[in-house]
Amino acid sequence: METKELLLMIPGPTNVPPRIMKAMFKPMINHRDEEFRALYKNILENLRYAFQTKNDVFPLTCSGTGGVEFAIGNLISRGDKVIVPVNGLFSERLKEEIIRFGGVPIEIRSEWGSACSVEDVKTVLENEKDVKAIALVYNETSTGTTLRSLPEIGKLAKKYDVLLIVDAISVLLGDYLPVDEWGVDVCIAGSQKCFACPPGLAMVSVSEKAYEVAEKNRFRPFYHDLLAWREFKGRLETPFTPVLPLYYALDEALKVLKEEGLENRVQRHRVCAQAFYMAFEEMGLDTVAHGDLRSNTVIVPWLPTNVDDRRFRENLKKKYGVVVAGGGGKLKGKTFRIGSMGTVSKSEVLRTIRGILGSLTDTGYNLDIKPDEIESKVEKVFSGFKFYQFY
């Protein structure tokens, strides 16, 4: 590494372990040649493992939002009704994406930090005719809220024969999400989140039902044409030149995932999140989401009212070497966001908590509890947990 590395604890990109960085450092190859086909074959197989699906999963050269555009652009045509639970910035963005393609969003609004229930969705499905799809953000990165009714919504989608499109960008591998078991037609993930890769790829799974819908849409995007991806898959090629360094990195990241094991990866994220939630409780900082809705990957505490967001985060970065993200939208200045994902483990969690404790104290917050006490409680959360060695 050329510059002193900060601990990135934002909701993507994450720090990337050297093993995955080094994988990028391979010569360019012809993407219409056998070397590429071997690489692509591995990636396609291992992505199925990551998504727990028998469906196709494509690694698209774009950001996570590009992956959402791929889903909506292929599946939603002008006039199509789409149910969208909205409870934060990214679900607002999903709604906007639907509108851009001429879809008609039927919003189910919840408070930020809250999430809709399966009954809310059922009511809409019973009252509205010709709903084409349910599109939802599984893990709201702006509020750290996970839409826990997803498996039940999956059953409804099947019963009412509507498509289920799930933005799982900031959570796949960081929480349980068995795509086939839960009946998710299209699931979108991002390379720079729990995969611990650099940004540049959206991975999208596609069910047979989704293919059938796309076949009827003559205004599919061209760069993001789902049917072209299916066609080229037959010869183990991509329709257009892929971002090769990221394919190399993803290939390595998927090997790492299989070594660690999917269950272990999810459990690691869960334990780290628990440690954070416990620490914030001890510090007297409430989080935007509560109870079961709290995310495994994005932790969003409220800032003490007397602490200035900008000063707190700048000090945290400069003095403690830890980078967290600011609040988004109407939570700007009132919250901060921790991305606890990728290779996150006990040492990163402790370093982050130590830094936050320090920076909060530096910027005017009075703690009722001693830092050492918090740390020893946090240590206990990890007791007995075996961490995979990334480094």
Add this chain to the structure above:
Amino acid sequence: METKELLLMIPGPTNVPPRIMKAMFKPMINHRDEEFRALYKNILENLRYAFQTKNDVFPLTCSGTGGVEFAIGNLISRGDKVIVPVNGLFSERLKEEIIRFGGVPIEIRSEWGSACSVEDVKTVLENEKDVKAIALVYNETSTGTTLRSLPEIGKLAKKYDVLLIVDAISVLLGDYLPVDEWGVDVCIAGSQKCFACPPGLAMVSVSEKAYEVAEKNRFRPFYHDLLAWREFKGRLETPFTPVLPLYYALDEALKVLKEEGLENRVQRHRVCAQAFYMAFEEMGLDTVAHGDLRSNTVIVPWLPTNVDDRRFRENLKKKYGVVVAGGGGKLKGKTFRIGSMGTVSKSEVLRTIRGILGSLTDTGYNLDIKPDEIESKVEKVFSGFKFYQFY
């Protein structure tokens, strides 16, 4: 490099010099933070130099075709008439892209290897009402043909007040293309061509006129929303998470470009192409394009009729370590394609020619001239030319 490096002489990706590869090996950063802003500022400034423009040039996370989609998706609405010269696979693709967004292409067809004249375009502009844009592929990668009437078409576009959209993916920096001087509203380039970067970025320049058209289009793409790119540029950020390793690589590649100088880079590509054309003439192999229309970056010779394409290219790769591309579309099996771009210099050209001579002979072609004679003639083409040292 981990594996033995082949000499990639395909029309992208090119071999990437270690200096640019190494640039990717930097820690991840927060794309909403000051480190990113400094990087992005440099890239934006230096892209203006590469495009010879005062307009904005955006580095998009997608392939070249994604850059074309960005242009068409923002500027072409349903029912818009677009003049499209079609003379190969990539201009067919451009036409298809226009259709996907509901545009109405007015084709000007030319033989493959040929190109339309400025009079052809003028005739359409005089006979058709309400033409919205001219969209063209400047360098047809399937045939190795450059549309030399572009500067004159630029004048027409201005006179008739229509947008000029130019796909220069496989040629920018490899041939002269002063965006502002020639009145190009939107110019699209790709990272994996004459920039000598890995694939993963499309760079797109945008004129004021293009912004005005996009402002009237309410069905702009979301991921590829031109107006979002303009808005976020104000705070030196991108709308969505960019492919950071490629941004690092592009930043370095642009520094390399400035060191070499734009004029020198174009001239280097020109000299290398001349050497190839001369060598093929000596070998008795005709090219698909002729005279002035011949490309500086993609050379497409006809295969001798008794040589099998697959055997020829496999042998060239395995025995001589040189990778060239096969013919595309209706030229498949009848031609092969050389990408002479990126860091290409005398040694790459000579190694490629030597390999081709060898592999043609191995697979049944009888040369009338001795390889040494061709090589010494090729050497002369380079006489006195000073190459920038990439390695």
